[in-house]
Amino acid sequence: MxxxxxxxxxxxxxxxxxxxxxxxxxxxxxxxxxxxxxxxxxxxxxxxxxxxxxxxxxxxxxxxxxxxxxxxxxxxxxxxxxxxLQAHTFDPATSERTFTLITPDIGEINFVPKLLARFVQAGPGLNLRTLAMPRHAAAEALESGEAELAIGYFPDLHKAGMFQQLLFRNPYVCIVRKGHPDVGDALTLKQYLALPHAAVRPGREHLFEEYLQRKGLRRRILLETSHFTSLLPIIESSDLIATVPHDMATVCVQHADIRMVDVPLKVPTIEVHQFWPRRFHKDAGNMWLRAQVYELFRE
Structure with a gap:
């Protein structure tokens, strides 16, 4: 038959x-x-x-x-x-699901500890996995199901078929070591451009680079690195200055002999969102995860 x-x-x-x-x-x-x-x-x-x-x-x-x-x-x-035919529900207390997030290195520092604590509180079987990848690859990973949520600054994800929710706005600030011989409580633009800089590439910093290019401003970039977290020991042990998102600066100040100084420019603010693909929009587990992220990190 x-x-x-x-x-x-x-x-x-x-x-x-x-x-x-x-x-x-x-x-x-x-x-x-x-x-x-x-x-x-x-x-x-x-x-x-x-x-x-x-x-x-x-x-x-x-x-x-x-x-x-x-x-x-x-x-x-x-x-x-x-x-x-059973209505799809998600019970974190009994689930053994592994959630996969896309977030940059600074995102892992800022988001993962609080989110992990929420997981432990909500259910003993929940698991968390993070991926770091270029922004252009994030959409493909979400659409394929390799990951189900991206948290951070992902301009390439502002497109059809992708949902988003604003979490907070992240301004740029400068970081220098405490006791820096040339930097006081404030910086002039002339001082800022003359100082040796450490820049992160790739990373969210490209928004700032585009701003400088539009203004016709050039810095003295002495060091380029691929990760924001590399800046912590570098800035603490040198006279370099770095322009970073405020969340990164907060981490540096908490864990090293580093202080913040305002950027002497009216710099665009980074908007940090959580993004998810249409395929996960009605998924009960993904809805639960998004609710936790919004509750923990909304502005």
Missing amino acids: DIRHVDLNLLRVFDAMLEHRSVSRAAEAIGLSQPAMSAAVARLRALFNDALFVRTGAQMQPTPRALALAPAVRRVMETVKSEI
Whole structure:
């Protein structure tokens, strides 16, 4: 028997007949007219080449073939009801799901500790995995399901098919070591441009670079590095200055002999969002994760 030629709705008819042993009562139970139910029973008989249900007194009694089919049909119907038609919910207390986030290195420092603490509190089986990748690759990772949420500054994700939610605005500040011989409580633009700089590339810093280019301003970049976290020991042990997002500066101040100084320019502010693809928009687990992120990190 080729399943392509089988109307699976007939299994629902079979199950109703097995339960009610009456064409009229079975028809009422599944919302069919009695003629439609009689026609469906006839199709069942033709499909299995067996009478299946025969009248015995006031009831339609199952044949041996019907009784043999009954357990398998009941299992199918129970699976449909309990696993396919069941409303999808997410219970963090019992889930063993692993959530995968895309976030830069500074995102791991800022977001992961609080999010991990929330995971531990919500359920012992929850797991967290983070990925760092170029911005242009983030969309493909989300759309393919390799990751399900991105948190940070991802301008390439502001596009159709991708949902987003603003978390906070992140201004730029300068960081220098405490006791820097040339930097006091404030900087002039002339001082700022003359100082040796450490720059992070790639990273969110390119927004600042574009701003300087539009203004026709050039810094003396003595060092380029690939990670924001590399700046912490570099700035602390040198006379370099770095222009970084405020969240990165906060980490440096907390963990090293470093202080913040205002940038002597009206620099654009970074908008940090969480992004997720359409495929996860209605996923109960992803909805729970987004709610935690928003509650923990919203401005």
